Amino acid sequence: MLHVAVIGTGSISDVHLRAYLDAADEVRVVALADVTVEKANAKREEFGLREARTYADVGELLAAEDLDLVSVTTPPSAHRPVAVQALEAGVHVIVEKPMAPSLEDCDAMLEAQRRSRKLLSVIAQNRFRDEMMQLKAVLDSGKLGSISHTRIASEWWRGRSYYDLWWRGTWASEGGGCTLNHAIHHIDLALWLLGAPSAVAAMMTNAQHDNAEVEDLSVAILQYERGLAELTSSVVHHGQRQEIVIQGERARVSQPWDVTAETALPNGFPAQGGDPDVVADLEEVAAGLAPLTHTGHAAQLRDVIAAIGEGRPPLIDGNDGRRAIELVTAIYQATIERRTIDLPLPPDDPYYRAGTLVQRAPHFFEKTASVGALDGDISVGGTDAPAGVGPAGA
Ligand SMILES: NC(=O)c1ccc[n+]([C@@H]2O[C@H](COP(=O)([O-])OP(=O)(O)OC[C@H]3O[C@@H](n4cnc5c(N)ncnc54)[C@H](O)[C@@H]3O)[C@@H](O)[C@H]2O)c1
16 A cells, blocks of 8 residues: 655646545555645645655654655646655656756756655556547558648636646746646657657747736747657637647548548549548557557556556656657747747756746746635546546646
């Protein structure tokens, strides 16, 4: 039985707690921590965790409890200090996305993980969805041929009040806007599906949230060996119609799931009806996958629990979290410096360092309100976007 604590008992901690309670034969939640300890106490009541102890201080929690695993569900700027502290105390760590606001922070976390020999997993729950697994299987089959173009629409919608929460809407505590905090889901998916691009061009703006320093819209172009990808990161899109559309040499596949294949007439124009054999072949690859028994956070948390038991790395580790931060950093750098950025970013690049974005990023607007908590449910796990349309979270 693994002893688990959740650090940061705000909105997303509910999803972690539900997943742990659902795996009660393998884990027990023994403690909750939050700088506002009343929030931890309230969560204990809400989830009926009568035996769990609560703490206001992470150091105290780690000293007092014999823990195997913690979920770090604090705001992004606290991910590094809390995760490093937990790893140094010999505890496995699951940290919410985004891993941290800078590559320097990510590397400090990875270094602590190596020294401790414990596991570090960064949440990327949208990989654990049947249609994402299908897309991955089709790409890995090589049956699409070379990839020409990918359109990644990480299009979300958030009202003005979203940025009233105390830690949102500033470069210092949120770490960035929708590129870092929303599109990170699709950025992880794109890197998982396509690998890392070699260069990035981008622009960003704040189109609708005049109460936040950070961007609410960015458009990036990613260069691959032969192909290109376009990534829209947004919290200004009504309808939240998120999509990943991959155009290969032989077919188009997408999420939401759709397969189309053209074939040429002698004159090179597309023939009526396309190529049904290619479509059938790709549909067969997708149909060959068994449906997931768990999806989203529950699946990722269960993978980490299994990895601890089996002494293997988790399916999504700290390097995956870092890769996503590297691409986000390059998008910010490209837009702030107004030039194309080559990847990977070397450690002597100023944008590698913690604090560079805080110094150099434009303040589109100033934050106008700062409240400790906001009323209303957050949507995670398939309920944010219209049913079956896109990943969820943030
Ligand atoms: N994976 C997803 O789909 C998803 C969805 C929503 C949020 N998130 C991520 O989860 C994290 C938290 O977001 P949220 O919406 O739950 O925020 P929140 O403000 O509702 O909760 C964060 C909690 O952490 C506490 N806290 C802050 N600093 C702390 C520290 N040093 N030690 C202990 N507690 C501390 C705060 O008091 C607060 O209760 C963010 O990184 C966010 O991006 C992920």
